[in-house]
Amino acid sequence: MKKILVLTDFSASSYNAAQYANVLATQRGTSILLYNTVESIPIVPNYAGGGFVTETENLFAEESLGQLTQVRTSLLAEQGKGPIIEILTGEGNLGSNIKKLLNEQAIELIVMGAPEGSLINHLLTGSETRSVIKSANRPVLIIPGDKPIKPLNNFVLATDYRSADLCALRYLSAWIAVIGGRLDVVHIQTSDEVPQLTAQQRQVFELFLNNLSFNNFQCHDLQGKDIRDRLDRFCQDKKADVLAMINYHHDFFSRLLGNSQTFKELRHLQLPMLVFPGNFNDETTA
Known part of the structure; x- marks a missing residue:
């Protein structure tokens, strides 16, 4: 069975993300793996000139497992009959641990929370979030800390x-076909950018869409100077539950997280964000 990996630090925002994952796992027929990373404890030199590992590391791991058990108990109490929930704790660097987990477990999606406030600002400054996105070859769903629980x-x-981008599109279309949702595909270009989209590129993309066993989609173009308000209004008009992007270097996502003032102004958006890594291959999640 496929799994949704839920990263938690036992904060309110990470519990909110776990509640979202609970709903998603029920929708998608997957299980949940609740995961927490504890700090590595350095070797402390002893008086004899050797070294020993303190017992603190084991205490941290035991405490982590205890808290994970409490989170699982709370989620199970909320859901009644729902997905299987496993728990696991790891030690050390979160990014490295994520890579190891993705190699060893049948994980198709990673879910994590962002603190209250601006989600985009968290993406710009949150080192753990950026580490997860950089390390993952699966989609990462980031939930704003104060977002009410609802189906996506x-x-x-x-x-x-x-x-x-077709792999991300195929993954999303399969997801949406299961839940009976809708997909709006939007190309965004500011007025001062040189157009990079050719008619042939768009034709190939739309042909791919038309050949999917899914027809509840539309393609759109957003252009102009005030992209912030236009994208905000667009998401509101479409009653969007999630804003999805692909994380390539030197493209839309990197501009969003980089120095472009236009895209920094998107920080006020409070939708959950689904980030596809640039190396995403949906066949690895099949």
Whole structure:
């Protein structure tokens, strides 16, 4: 059975993300793996000139497992009959641990919370979030800390219409087909950018969409100077539950997280964000 990996630090925002994952796992027929990383404890030199590992590390791991058990108990109490929930604790660097988990476990999606406030600001400054996105070859769903729990049915995918985006599109269409949702595919370009989209690129993308066993989608273009308000209004008009993007270097997502003032102004958006890594291959989640 496929799993949703839920990263938790036992904060309120991470519990909110776990509640979202509970709903998603029920929708998608997957199990949940609750995961927490504890700090590595350095070797402390002893008086004889050798070294020993303190017992503190074991205490941290035991405490982590105890808290994970409490989170699982709370989720199970809320859901009644729902997905299987496993727990696991790891030690050391979160990014390295994520890579190891993805190699060893049948994980198709990673879910994590962001603190209250601006989700985009968290993406710009949250080192753990950026580490997870950089390390993962699976989609990462980031939930704002104060977002009320609800099913995720309507998706907006921001894309450059490049062929590599088709894996993300196929993954989303399969997800939405199961839950009966809707997909709006939007190409965003500011007025001062040189157009990079060719008619052939768009034709290939739309042909791919038309050949999917899924027809509840539309393609859109957003252009102009005030992209912030236009994208905000677009997501509101479409009653979007999730904003999805693909994380490539030197493209829309990197501009969003980089120095472009236009895209920094998107920080006020409070939708859950689904980030696809640039090396995502949906066949690895099949």
